[in-house]
Amino acid sequence: MSAVMTVGTTLASGVISFDLGSLGRNFWALTIDGLTYGSIYALVAVGYTLVYGVLRLINFAHSEIFMLGMFGQYATLMLLGFTPSGNAYQEGTVMTVVYLLIAMIGGMIVAGGSAVGLERVAYRPLRKRGAPSLVFLITAIGASFIIQEFVHFVLPKLTGGKLGGVNAQQPIRLVEAQVQFSIFGADVTNVEIIIVLAAILLAVATERFISITKFGRGIRAVAQDPVTATLMGVSRERVIMLTFLIGGVLAGAAALLYTLRVPSGIIYSGGFILGIKAFSAAVLGGIGNLRGALLGGLLLGVMELYGQALFGTEWRDVVAFVVLILVLMIRPTGILGESLGRARA
């Protein structure tokens, strides 16, 4: 029965190493990097949460919207005359910010537009018919196939091989990561500052938009009670379109920030895992709850990097899934609870 013995020895020899020291040594560096990733997750998570809040639908294809956003900002940069090269461009601070803003707007337009288009083409016919939620999910899966494969095969043919295809895009580096200052011995780079600042700005703007404006009130009203909201003169269709638009635009912005942190991440399959993580973040904070999505994103980003330090880099993706399953088991409503409608104005 040597087989049984080998089972024992393999397990004992440490299948999964557990390195507490690494977490302790790099705690602050991990926290900062985690917040960077977390703010990207948070922005994408808003898209899931808003759509869920209004339609009770998990927009499974949102990850592909994010992926399209990455390609959108990349294409914008190419249109601006940048060509992919190994070295970072030195444009000076002001021009870099301007270029980044233009690229971000490009990403937002592509992602926002495709999110609205997706809603029009795929979801609206189903909603008109009152299809069950399973049908919506399957449609979303189909749509995500279509978008991925479009970028995988069709886009390179349309652009003469400049965009899309099997391989990741050669990065266009506008910002080179440079250490600016350090907190508790952990270095903070300019990339991290840009990402976190931009994410906070966008998050606050979205939060304010949902809280104070007329449109935001419409979204909250439909989330709370679609029938009454319609009776009160809120156009449900317009609210739904707006919801998809906001989600898409934020995903487009997140796409630019993500490519700053992970320059080689622009690939047709690059949205999938990030999408699941963002969804996990939305559930963690309480799906349907805007503030919850932001909190959940930050928490998940940090937890993921702690997990990575503890168990090793290859386990990083597992952390998000385990967190998702644990949250759903212990507190399915998430930390802040599900409520887009109840957010105070």
Next chain:
Amino acid sequence: MSTESITPALQLGVGDRLRLWWDALARPTQWLVGVPFIVLIALLPVIRPPVLTTVGTDFGGVLAQFGMYALLAIGLNVVVGQTGLLDLGYVGFYAIGAYTVGLLTSPDSPWNLTDDWLSRDWAWLFALPVAIAITAISGLLLGTPTLRLRGDYLAIVTLGFGEIVRLLADNLSNITGGGRGLSQIAYPVVGESASKPNGVFSAGNTSQPLNSGTWWFWLSIVLIIIVLLVVGNLERSRVGRAWVAIREDEDAAEIMGVPTFKFKLWAFLIGASIGGLSGALYAGQVQFVVPSTFNVINSMLFLCAVVLGGQGNKLGVILGAFIIVYLPNFFLGRTELFGIPINGNDIANYKYLFFGLALVVLMIFRPQGLIPARQKLLTYGRSIYVATRRAALALAATPAPAPAAAEPSDTTEGGAR
């Protein structure tokens, strides 16, 4: 409409007539018709029909893959079609089944049993029930905490599960071999001869037309029939009725005294073990498992088979599996079709694009799939069902001036559930 009112009988449509005819047959007659049909399908790799035979890949191998996908589709159909639980991580069970066989019989694995007391000739057969049992247990482990969740949450959690299984296979490299995978997995050693020293199921058996693919296809047909009998009987039992009740309205089922959690768990467990069976077949056929085979996108492909064919209809999902496996392979390596030059490799590459389009279009125009499931009077047996169905169709067909009543009756009945 006007032509239909002149000849009301035509309103039945080919599908309805065929179905009614089939349902009206007695059980033995059904077998009499069915067996030659199955034999004909089984002989496909031997006959190798001119246009249908695949060009780029071996036809027997393609059909063997179809057999495995058909099993997967039947298993997933229990979960998605019968019980209405969207499982996006079904590939996880497929992987667990394949890896169980791999871990027990591959020389690369630390848990290899074939080097001491288990004969390599019998190793696959020994590992098969173990693989089924372990996948069933994993279904239980996944189902117990997650089946209390609402439908759409369940979908994402199972998706996470599928990905975790793959990541485990990838990361636990001192057990699973990581990205290198496990090779030299055992297979049934049957029918050794001078030209086939390792038996007919060995991948080394490349003699046309009875190559290893053909033999695995035949084995999978036998297993499919067994699984269909088991699942079919379950459907007609208390368990099946509970599944349908849960699918249609979980709250109502619970109120009516159906222990919904228990039956959802059963569905999960049975679906998982069928997936494990298919995985074990796969591991035996290719004698090699790597994590990348079990990517989550495959889950979507399995789901596509179920949805395309018709959720809840066993024949439908088998057809769906056939489409999923066969169509891309049909185009692979083909440069012309009926004299028209085509770029077959490109078409085969675009398969996910086409399947995605098919999913979206189907969901909008025909959510019930190609061969939709019909609601049956599960309690009272077939004769009553046939009688009522016939009456309903006749009723729908007779009042010629009001054909409007006939049209929607078809959609609601076969309907999207």
